[in-house]
Amino acid sequence: MAQVEATTERIIAADAATVFDTLADYENARASLLPPQFSEYEVREGGDGEGTLVHWRLQATSKRVRDCLLEVTEPTDGQLIEKDRNSSMVTTWTVTPAGEGSCRAVVTASWKGATGIGGFFERTFAPKGLNRIHDLVLANLAAATEKK
Numbered sequence: 472m473a474q475v476e477a478t479t480e481r482i483i484a485a486d487a488a489t490v491f492d493t494l495a496d497y498e499n500a501r502a503s504l505l506p507p508q509f510s511e512y513e514v515r516e517g518g519d520g521e522g523t524l525v526h527w528r529l530q531a532t533s534k535r536v537r538d539c540l541l542e543v544t545e546p547t548d549g550q551l552i553e554k555d556r557n558s559s560m561v562t563t564w565t566v567t568p569a570g571e572g573s574c575r576a577v578v579t580a581s582w583k584g585a586t587g588i589g590g591f592f593e594r595t596f597a598p599k600g601l602n603r604i605h606d607l608v609l610a611n612l613a614a615a616t617e618k619k
Contacts, residue, residue: 475582476579482575494612522543527541550564561581
């Protein structure tokens, strides 16, 4: 199986701590950041960063729905890792300062893809679709944290 990876990033006009805290707030803020491709959102344990267990369904395409049960860890400052218990998908969110009053938010999702022709199409098209979805999440994160 080949590794498939999708990376999206955005500069947000807000300090890194505010952006990270909003992203790590699964109990209150995170659900409001998710676009319509996410459904059945439920915090099952924790709710604030490390130790959180969260469930959602992700409809990546009209035919592809992924049931996700994610364990959240914070291996370093400014980083959240969501490991899906139901698949090989690992999503890493990294927030770092990027100049006065702004930060860079990067999300990278990786998983073990299929082999053969199906794997070729997955490696070609799945990252583009997931990047569009993650770009919506980052846009919502920016809207929630930037001072107007």
